[in-house]
Amino acid sequence: MIKKLGLGVAVIALSFRVLMGGAIADDGAGNEAGNGADGKASFHALLSEHWARANAEQIFFRTDPDAFRPNGKLPEFTRDARARRQAYNEDVLERLKGIDEAALSGQDRISYKLFKYERETEAESYRQPDHLFPITKLFGYHTYFANAPYNMSFSTQADYDRYLVSLADFARYNRENIDLLKEATVRGFTHYCASMRGYEATISMHVVDDAAESNLYHPFTVFPATFTDAEKADLAAKGKALVADSIIPAYRELYEFFTEEYMPTCRTGVGITSVQGGDKYYQYLINYFTTTDMSPREIHELGLAEAKRIRGEMEAIIRQVGFDGTFKEFLNFLRTDPRFFAKNGQELLEKTAFIAKKMDGQMPRFFGRLARNTYEIRGVTGRGAYYVSGSGDGRTPGTYFISVGDLKSQPLYNLEALSLHEGVPGHHHQTAIALELDVPEFRKTLYHSAFGEGWGLYSEALGKEAGFYTDPYSDFGRLTYEMWRANRLVVDTGMHALGWSREQAIAYMLESSALTEGEVTAEIDRYITWPAQALSYKIGELRIKAMRAKAEKELGAKFDLRAFHDTVVGNGSLAIAVLEEIVDEWIAGQK
16 A cells, blocks of 8 residues: 655645645755755656647556547557556556655655556556456446547537547457457456346447447537538548448447357456456456555455445435335335336436526535636436546546436436535536646546546545535435445455355345446446445445544544535545545645
């Protein structure tokens, strides 16, 4: 884990500007002379060089995969390219040893800790089979590519030119990913059979008869008004030709490989520990997603304890509303009563927008700094609700996607908790603030799952203080979300470390959550094919709540909730250990 930061209380507590990542005064005059100045200059030069290299490679370690946007030539995934990146990472780690960490202060010190932590984690990733899993039940490189145009800005000729390069390069990109999947079939690193049944539909939906029907042709249907008719026609013709001649055949190639080669070699063991070296790989994934050293057993027991606590609060609400029946019967009542579901997609979107706007008005009560960038709410079919950040250049908003295709999968009693998690004060606020910070570029797009998802879950609970959940059914919905995240600790570790079957995990979640059997099955398949990621929500939330409780206890009347929140989100995405030390030093500064 990460060592003590030693940032200097005076630096962390200097001012609101400091907490938000602005220029930080040095905590000693000596830092601006001799070795200190040289070390600072060398460090900034290394960061700039590394960022330029990441842009050239088009691979940014530990970023939110939902925010993928092709930008010209696509990443390379050959063995040589992987070896090249590994060698460069080792070189960067070696050069970091020559920089005197003690000569850095304030945000430079945070950046050093984070950058070193990321490079060490990246070094470990090259020793693991991460690259052999470019698809999961929830998504894949092919779905991210197909959905990316809806998250991109197309306002200039250069935007379209870069996009055409990406379209032309997809066939190569696709083939290299197929090669990884072929290697996975040879080495036994495929996904569990039952979890991947029907997955081919995520590929076949892009094998269309008319290129104009493809998601990837969409940018050529919505040109800026400043483009001439001739420019529009030229770009549309080029785009249609590439989709027809490159994109659709590539998806057809992937479909044939997946159905004819990958699925026949799918894994028969549920847990990732059933593959060679799986125990060590699962522990690596726990470290990666939670940024803690917790063991599977510790996480499992924590999940059981949290589930017991939350169940008690749920039972209290059932008594409050006067329901005469068992817990299971109450869950069935929620799943089937028409009052808890929107009549159509428009109604769902309108109710979502009302909740979002209501929270907008509450934000100044809880934060000293608000994000400048906005976010939109967009209905989608297929995948459930999720958030995609803006691009950071001010040309694209954040987007809160919510499923309007299956209204039974999005009950209204969950809508307040969901919207606070995905919008504000959750994902949008945290990621938009990070993109606006005056910090090195790598920190703006860095995404630690325990920090981001933990903050999202914390934001759901913060809604009670903001005046939400006055309807007991909505409060029960909040608890079902919290229970869902606690269940993840139990079933993820159960399947990947403790020998649980898929059926055992499904039965456990059906018993304690308000999700339908179809939703639970989809969730379990997500956890099987994306090990440990689902652990990050509850672990991150509990750590943030513990930090707040500590600050409230130690500061008493001096505790400022707005300043606390600004401290938590005001340095971008952080590993849990770094965040805890920043908060500790903020507490000391308030005293």
